[in-house]
Amino acid sequence: MIESASKYLSLVALLVGLALVWLRPGQEDLLKVDTVISSLLNYEAKYVEENQPRIAVGYGACKDLFVTGSHMLANVSFPANPDNFMGVGDEDQLVRMYGFFFKAGAAAERFVHGQELWKELLETGLKDTEHRWGLGGNAPVMAARFAREGAKVLLGAKLSPGLAEWLPEGVEVAGGDIESDDVHLIMEYKRNEEWDGVVSPRANRFIIHHDLNNPMVSSLEQFRQALPLFNPQLLVVGGLQMMDNFPFREGERLERILLIRDQMVAMDQDTRVHFEMASFVDESLLSELTEHIIPQADSLGMNEQELPNLHSLLTKGEVTTMADSNPRIAEVLDQMREVYSILSVAKGTNRPVTRIHLHTLAYQAILTAKGSPWKNTGAAAVKSSLTAHRHVCADKEVKPEKSFLIMDDSFSTSKEGGRRVPFINTRPLTCWEEEDLGVHICIAPVLVCAQAVQTAGGGDNISAAGLVVQI
Numbered sequence: 001m002i003e004s005a006s007k008y009l010s011l012v013a014l015l016v017g018l019a020l021v022w023l024r025p026g027q028e029d030l031l032k033v034d035t036v037i038s039s040l041l042n043y044e045a046k047y048v049e050e051n052q053p054r055i056a057v058g059y060g061a062c063k064d065l066f067v068t069g070s071h072m073l074a075n076v077s078f079p080a081n082p083d084n085f086m087g088v089g090d091e092d093q094l095v096r097m098y099g100f101f102f103k104a105g106a107a108a109e110r111f112v113h114g115q116e117l118w119k120e121l122l123e124t125g126l127k128d129t130e131h132r133w134g135l136g137g138n139a140p141v142m143a144a145r146f147a148r149e150g151a152k153v154l155l156g157a158k159l160s161p162g163l164a165e166w167l168p169e170g171v172e173v174a175g176g177d178i179e180s181d182d183v184h185l186i187m188e189y190k191r192n193e194e195w196d197g198v199v200s201p202r203a204n205r206f207i208i209h210h211d212l213n214n215p216m217v218s219s220l221e222q223f224r225q226a227l228p229l230f231n232p233q234l235l236v237v238g239g240l241q242m243m244d245n246f247p248f249r250e251g252e253r254l255e256r257i258l259l260i261r262d263q264m265v266a267m268d269q270d271t272r273v274h275f276e277m278a279s280f281v282d283e284s285l286l287s288e289l290t291e292h293i294i295p296q297a298d299s300l301g302m303n304e305q306e307l308p309n310l311h312s313l314l315t316k317g318e319v320t321t322m323a324d325s326n327p328r329i330a331e332v333l334d335q336m337r338e339v340y341s342i343l344s345v346a347k348g349t350n351r352p353v354t355r356i357h358l359h360t361l362a363y364q365a366i367l368t369a370k371g372s373p374w375k376n377t378g379a380a381a382v383k384s385s386l387t388a389h390r391h392v393c394a395d396k397e398v399k400p401e402k403s404f405l406i407m408d409d410s411f412s413t414s415k416e417g418g419r420r421v422p423f424i425n426t427r428p429l430t431c432w433e434e435e436d437l438g439v440h441i442c443i444a445p446v447l448v449c450a451q452a453v454q455t456a457g458g459g460d461n462i463s464a465a466g467l468v469v470q471i
Contacts, residue, residue, distance in 0.1 A: 030401070032425050033447065035426060036428045037398050037400060037447060039427065039429075040382050040386055040429070040447075044386055047382075053151045053152070053234065053468065054152050054231060054233050055151045055154070056154040056155075056156070056236065057139045057142050057153060057235075058155075058156030058217075058220070059156045059214070059217045059220060059237070059238070060139055060157050060213070060239040061140045061155075061159050061163060061214070062183060062209070062214060063133055063135070063181045063182070064135070064184050064457075065183055065186065066134060066186045067125040067130070067186065068128055068187075068189070069098060069187040069189045069205075069206065070189070070195070071128040072121070073098065077196055078195050078196035078198050079099040079100075081096060083096045083097065084097060084108075085097050085110070087110050087113055088110050094208070097206070098187065099195070101206055102200050104201070104322055105202035106204060107204045107205055107207075107305065108207070108279050108281075109206075109241060111244065112208050115210060118210035121185060121208065122183065134454075136184050136186075137157065138241075138278065138460050139155060139156065139157055139239050140157060140159075141460040141464075142276070142464040143167070144167060145461045145465060145468075146467075147167075147168045147169065147170035147171050148168055149464070151170070152170055154172050154223075154227070155174070155175070156174055156175050156222070156226075157173060157219050158175045158176050158177065158178045158219050159175070159177065160177065160179060172226075174222050174225070175219025175223055176218075176219065176222055178213065182211040182214060184208070184209040185207065186205050187207070188204075188205045188454070188455060188456070189203065189205070190203050201326070203449075203452035203455050205455045205456045207456065215242040215243045215246035217240075217242075217259075220260065223263075227263070227267075233271060233272070234271065234272050234273070234274060234467065236273075236274045238276035238460070240285075241278035241279055241280055243256075243282075245282050253285070254288060257288050257289065257293065260292075261292045264297070272299060273297045274297060274298065275297035275299070276300075276301045276459075277300065277301060278306065281319070286310075286319055290313055290314065294343065294353075295343070297353065298372075299355035299357070299374070299467070300356050301459070301466075303359055304325060304326070304358070304361070305320075305322075307323075307336065308320050309323070311335040311338060314338070314342050314343075315338060326406065328411070329365070329412070330414055330415045334415055336367050337414075337439075339356060340369075353369075354372035355367065355470070357380070357466050359384060359458075359459055361448060362446055362448070363385075364382075365442070366380055366384075367439050367440070367441050368470075369440075371438075375470055376469050377441075377470065378429050378442045379470075380465075380466040381429060381431075381442040383466055383469050384444070384462045389447040391458050391461040392454060393449040393452070393453060394454055402449060402451050403448065404447075404448050404450055405448065409423050410422045411443075428444060429442065429443075429444045430444075
């Protein structure tokens with residue numbers, strides 16, 4: 001009798017449980033997310049980097065002041081004519097440009113021309129009760145991530161003694177000291193944040209600065225002297241968007257770019273070189289980088305705005321103003337293939353590209369050349385995906401209740417003649433080879449953080465996490 005009652009109660013509990021799962025709104029999505037998280041974490045655990053790769057990262061550093069965009073533009077209406085500008089010349093341009101990128105949910109970075117305007121903006125930011133400080137600059141953020149993942153790191157940057165203390169153990173600095181650090185103002189907004197009826201489609205940021213040090217890549221010479229003794233396995237070049245729209249003397253910018261190129265050329269062929277793209281609006285700068293810097297890189301890292309920009313410059317000779325903040329997989333894969341086809345051809349003393357990493361809000365896509373020294377492409381895509389969530393949520397633990405997926409239930413590998421690939425919760429990582437192009441491609445979904453704490457530095461953390469398991 002007791003046994004029968006026990007079985008009856010168990011059956012009732014099972015039916016109640018199934019009913020709850022069936023009836024509770026969103027429960028099915030939560031179970032899907034939980035399965036994807038478990039699958040990605042299990043895959044990540046299989047590829048723990050036990051060696052200590054030696055990675056050199058340049059250039060520059062700053063202090064990031066994080067503020068809410070709504071505080072910076074309090075009592076300001078959404079602009080009637082939002083637009084994009086090369087830099088910030090006055091408050092009207094700031095409002096119109098912030099509105100332009102806010103509406104699209106896209107990240108951007110611009111130089112503030114006037115020193116008085118910059119001082120006023122900085123003072124306004126410091127009055128934000130939610131403001132916070134953080135380590136800034138592409139190179140220091142990537143260096144910190146490399147160090148946390150177990151690498152030995154050489155950072156090329158000028159830092160104040162106080163800012164240097166923010167770096168984790170394992171980071172050696174070459175570049176010299178400065179008395180005070182440049183400040184970058186990070187104007188953040190949340191997903192579904194509303195501004196006069198205009199809703200942001202995703203969490204993101206608009207970065208402004210009046211940085212007079214980093215555009216000159218002032219740490220270059222000391223960094224170059226330290227490289228031979230450090231003997232890196234990987235050289236990472238980033239932070240060059242600081243040159244965008246900066247008032248250089250005639251010929252001065254190209255002179256610095258050529259010195260960076262020479263540094264890349266001087267690397268032993270066994271040392272791989274990665275170039276991290278960024279928000280470029282000056283077509284002449286991106287053209288110079290495409291001519292002199294990109295041809296010396298084995299690997300490229302970029303987001304969903306930067307890939308179309310590079311693709312457009314390589315195929316049409318022009319930069320794009322704005323791209324889709326959540327592009328279809330088939331579209332970006334076609335762009336990645338075209339970029340790879342152009343940049344993987346050996347010409348003179350260049351390094352043919354053998355790796356492209358695209359990081360988007362919805363997924364990570366990594367393309368590597370078959371037979372190249374880049375290993376663990378799948379593990380890199382998974383690591384990047386989990387790092388994206390951990391960074392934006394500011395939480396090492398990946399929790400289902402703080403996560404959601406926006407990657408489609410299936411995707412096509414190409415806009416024309418591609419095969420349809422279903423999304424499988426228990427096997428969310430998808431990899432395949434393409435014989436005609438000689439490449440290996442892996443795609444992993446991103447567990448989008450539902451409670452974004454920080455978006456700035458996301459790309460740098462993601463890219464670094466993917467690189468460290470592939471060296």
